[in-house]
Each structure stands twice: as C-alpha cells, then as structure tokens.
Amino acid sequence: MLEIKMEECVSRGLSSDLASLLRCEGLTTITLTRLDQLVTKSVSGSGFSRVLVVLKSLEILCENREELQTLIHLGLTAKVVSWFSAIHQPLTSDLQRNATPLLNLADAFYDYFLLLCQTSLPVSQLSVVLLQLARFALDQDIHFPLRLEAIRTFNSILEFLSREQRRQIQMDQNQTPILSQVAAAVLTVGDYELQVSLSEALCRLTPRKEREHRANQWFSCRDISRAFCDIRDVDFEVDCRRFLNFVNRYHGDQRRAFLDSTEGFLWGSIHLLKEEVDRYSLYLKQDGCTGAETVLSVQLNTPSCTRTAEVVRWS
Structure with missing residues (x-):
C-alpha cells in the first residue's frame, strides 16, 4: 500500500504530499528502503523528474531538525550518495548527457548536498559527499557546467564547516588520492574558472604548514610548486590569479x-x-x-x- 501511495505522489510531481506521506507512515528503515527502491527504479528507467520529486520531499523533511537527524541516523546520506552515483552513467552518455531533466536533477543533488552538509553530519559522511563531488568535477565526460558547479559546491560545503570539522577532513587519508588528481587537473583542465575552483579546493583542504610538502608531491615542477605556495588565503583571488597566470604561461606562449x-x-x-x-x-x-x-x-x-x-x- 505504501508503494502505491508513493508512486502516486511521484507520478503527479507532488513532493509536499510525498513528504507528508513519509511523515504519516513514520520515518523508519522500511520507509527509507521503499524510497530507495523507488529512486533506483526511476534512475534505471531514466525517470529523472521522478527522482527530483523525491529530493524535493526530502528537502521539506530536512526543514524539521528532528526529522532530519532521524533520517541521517537511518542512513539517508549513504542512500543519497548512492543515487547521485547512479546518475553518473547517464551524465556521460551521448544520448542522455544534455537532457534537461537530468541536468536539473544533478543541480538538485548539489543543492541538497549543500543543505545536508550544513547540518551536524558526521565527518565520515561529509568526506564521502566531498569525494563524490570531486570525482564529478574531474570527469571530462560530464557536461562542463556541472563539473564546475560540482567543485563550487565542494568549496561551499568546506566554507560552512567548523575549523575542527575541516581539520578532521584534512586528516582523512581517503582525500589524499583525489587531491593529487585535483592538482593534476589544475595544470591540464584548460578552463580558468575551473582552475580557480580546483585551486581553492586544494588550499581549503591543505593546512598552511603542510602546503609546501604537499605541493612538492603534486607538482613535479619546483617553480609551479613554489608559485602555489605563494597563494595566501587572505588574498586568495589575487594570488591565485598570479599562480594560474604563471601555470598557463609555463605550458606555452602567453595567450590573450x-x-x-x-x-x-x-x-x-x-x-x-x-x-x-x-x-x-x-x-x-x-x-x-x-x-x-x-x-x-x-x-x-x-x-x-x-x-x-x-x-x-x-x-
């Protein structure tokens, strides 16, 4: 019976009704499992607008802090990350990658991650969300604006975190390989806006005292490494521009x-x-x-x- 009611809400695009239904049924492992099954089926059938209804209903539930904490305790973050990962294949498919419902859904995931990470989400879950966003930003087969928005969302999440939360994420060994890929992309991505956002991510996740050591690992050219270390957090925009101008000149003639x-x-x-x-x-x-x-x-x-x-x- 629950599945039928949920299907009706999703088919009619009634996110508020779906949120009310989930409240009435009770936020339990069973209801979250049913929701997961519905989303998984919708993604596999290219029902991206249906998944968008589910995300909107979750946004409504997240307005209540108690309900949000209940959902997080039940494993909501892992489910949403799994749904986000599931749209990777259609986003890299020539037939679907530019479909408006799919692009809208990807943007909705970014918004929801930002909302979710502004709560008291455990650092281990925050780290998983950040890793997924970084992977999307680095994937050359994904629509470029979505790559740029992914890394911007990554940086926005870090901006909202407390100093202690950021410190714990900086210490997370799972971040180390992806940061090396981010640094490599700064040199090769070929787009200034994306270069800036990738550089910002590197700076946000690298303690100042460790920046020189890590930069020497990321960049084989010592001059580029030194230029990166010259970026001051308080003057990031100006210093990052100098760094990227140096990088882009280093790899060829100065361009206009x-x-x-x-x-x-x-x-x-x-x-x-x-x-x-x-x-x-x-x-x-x-x-x-x-x-x-x-x-x-x-x-x-x-x-x-x-x-x-x-x-x-x-x-």
Whole structure:
C-alpha cells in the first residue's frame, strides 16, 4: 500500500504530499528502503523528474531538525550518495548527457548536498559527499557546467564547516588520492574558472604548514610548486590569479582572448553548444611585431553576446 501511495505522489510531481506521506507512515528503515527502491527504479528507467520529486520531499523533511537527524541516523546520506552515483552513467552518455531533466536533477543533488552538509553530519559522511563531488568535477565526460558547479559546491560545503570539522577532513587519508588528481587537473583542465575552483579546493583542504610538502608531491615542477605556495588565503583571488597566470604561461606562449576587436583582460570561459555553431576555423596569424597569434574563428547560427562584445572571433 505504501508503494502505491508513493508512486502516486511521484507520478503527479507532488513532493509536499510525498513528504507528508513519509511523515504519516513514520520515518523508519522500511520507509527509507521503499524510497530507495523507488529512486533506483526511476534512475534505471531514466525517470529523472521522478527522482527530483523525491529530493524535493526530502528537502521539506530536512526543514524539521528532528526529522532530519532521524533520517541521517537511518542512513539517508549513504542512500543519497548512492543515487547521485547512479546518475553518473547517464551524465556521460551521448544520448542522455544534455537532457534537461537530468541536468536539473544533478543541480538538485548539489543543492541538497549543500543543505545536508550544513547540518551536524558526521565527518565520515561529509568526506564521502566531498569525494563524490570531486570525482564529478574531474570527469571530462560530464557536461562542463556541472563539473564546475560540482567543485563550487565542494568549496561551499568546506566554507560552512567548523575549523575542527575541516581539520578532521584534512586528516582523512581517503582525500589524499583525489587531491593529487585535483592538482593534476589544475595544470591540464584548460578552463580558468575551473582552475580557480580546483585551486581553492586544494588550499581549503591543505593546512598552511603542510602546503609546501604537499605541493612538492603534486607538482613535479619546483617553480609551479613554489608559485602555489605563494597563494595566501587572505588574498586568495589575487594570488591565485598570479599562480594560474604563471601555470598557463609555463605550458606555452602567453595567450590573450579576443571577442571581435575587444581584448579580454583576464581569462574567461565561453561555452558554445555544438548545435549553435555553423562553422569554425583555426589558423596561425603572423604578426611582424608580436610574433604568431593562434586565431579561432567561430561563426554561430545565432549571434551571442557576452557583456558588450558580440562573439565573432576568439583567439
């Protein structure tokens, strides 16, 4: 009977009714198991909008601290992390990765993790959530905006934690391998915004007194290691920009970005969907004064704008 009622709420998109039903039935291992079965079935059948209803109902329940603690005690965190892991396959599938319901669901998971981690979640569970977010951020097959939002959520969670909670996570040995991958991605990811967020994650999870030792392990180039250690937490934005400018220059000629005739002062990101592009060309333009300039020209089906410049040429 419970399964039928839950199915009705989910099918009709009634998250508040589902939350009320779970309250009436009682927050027990049985109800959480039934909810888990419903979500697992929905994900396997690409019912992403149905899972979104479940997450919204859990958000409603989390407004009551007592109910939230009951759910956490019953193993809610492990269930939600498992559901989040289950959408990894469709997010990397060419057929589903850009589906709006799936993208909306991924964003909802980020919001829910942020909400969940603002409570008195055990550090061991916090660490698991952070690891999953980091893995999504590093996966090149996942839609780029979702990767960027994953690491931003990672940093937002760390920002909310107490100094003691952060210290315990910094000591968690499970974080060590993923931090090495994050450091490697800083050098190769090719996007400034993502580089900044990855660098922020490294700084947040590395005690100042250990930063030099870890940086020497992460970066084989001593100059890059020293540049990373020069990042001061109090001036992170400015110092991180210097670090990344050094990194990006180190791996090639200094580059500049142009939108038509407008030169970008700092690195920025422009994301174009394949179906928006009519044609493009990449060529080397020789300049007697400044040397060679690599120019990427993109012709869009519909002109786009960023701030005051129309996107015509990116070099």
